[in-house]
Amino acid sequence: MTRLSLLLISTLFTLNAAALELAKYPQVFDAGQGISLTLAPSSDGTQALVQVSGINHALDGVVLLTEIKERGNDERDYRTRLDGRDYNLLLQRNAWGSPRYQLNLPGTDGFQLSFNETRTQAAKPAKLLALYQQQKKQGVQDKLARFDREQRVTDFTAQLQQIDQDASKACGTPLSTRVEWSALDDEQLMRLSVPSFCGEVVRQAANLCERGAPHQERVAGIQQVQCQFGERIQLREQNTTLTFTTHAEEPNQGDFINAFLRNR
Incomplete structure (x- = not known):
């Protein structure tokens, strides 16, 4: 706007x-x-x-x-x-x-x-x-x-921190999600629930951890998720970081992430 x-x-x-x-x-x-x-x-x-x-x-x-x-x-x-x-x-x-x-x-x-x-x-x-x-x-x-960009980023950051805390508790290891807010324009911040998209990786990790030790091992070594919006969904792993590219129109993102984590 x-x-x-x-x-x-x-x-x-x-x-x-x-x-x-x-x-x-x-x-x-x-x-x-x-x-x-x-x-x-x-x-x-x-x-x-x-x-x-x-x-x-x-x-x-x-x-x-x-x-x-x-x-x-x-x-x-x-x-x-x-x-x-x-x-x-x-x-x-x-x-x-x-x-x-x-x-x-x-x-x-x-x-x-x-x-x-x-x-x-x-x-x-x-x-x-x-x-x-x-x-x-x-x-x-x-x-x-008026759209308050600073407040929207603050609110979204707090929501992501809560998702991270819940996932960290479930997995017994610190997990954090990071978003490059400067890459998102005002229209995206107004239109998209960024925590719903970017928080899905640690949510799926928590789902696996809650199923017990064999599943918990699937997320071992992950410490951080770097989230961004792109033309198509994808996940890449480098050292202790997962780079998650999401897309607002992509369906079944939870299934995609879950399959990646189970097969990593």
Whole structure:
């Protein structure tokens, strides 16, 4: 995603918000554990302001402008821009003729929502719109919309370290996975779950180790996995290092790695 594209998207959302006229009646939902969500649709039904409150999360208290995407059958997605990509923050689905809402908060398993009539009656859409405009002026939403490469690499590195720790424990020997992050562009980091691909080698090693001593010997001598993305999948061994080249569209990568380890 280029800077120009992000600027255009940000400008579009800003212009839409400037002309935003909210419907008279918003809705407030409970997600349990003190978490609530306020939904204030626009009068034309194409947009909505959404605010989540009561949770230790980067989005807590932030009023986000969402675009409503109709799916048919009285179902819709409420989409906003987060971390460089379109994100369906709120889902409305039809269950036995009644609408059901689900909050998809990044980094969580999601929350089923229940309508809160008392808090709905007390909600004030004009106050919500004013808070949105104030936060927008401060750059709160724009910061959340931008892709944070440094944070994404930090998060992926932590996930790989956890996979390595689990595999090291299973095999009784230190195993580490390394990725040349500079070789991956922003689009790849946004689109791919790098730990899922690059962590597969030590995961397969752990699977063998957990089957007992004869299988554990298959991974003996391996200390490090160097992972990269290429045009096709392959594994090469040199001294104590396995160089793993993965490809996002390649199927059955676990089987490929498992067969390599069993026959090395």
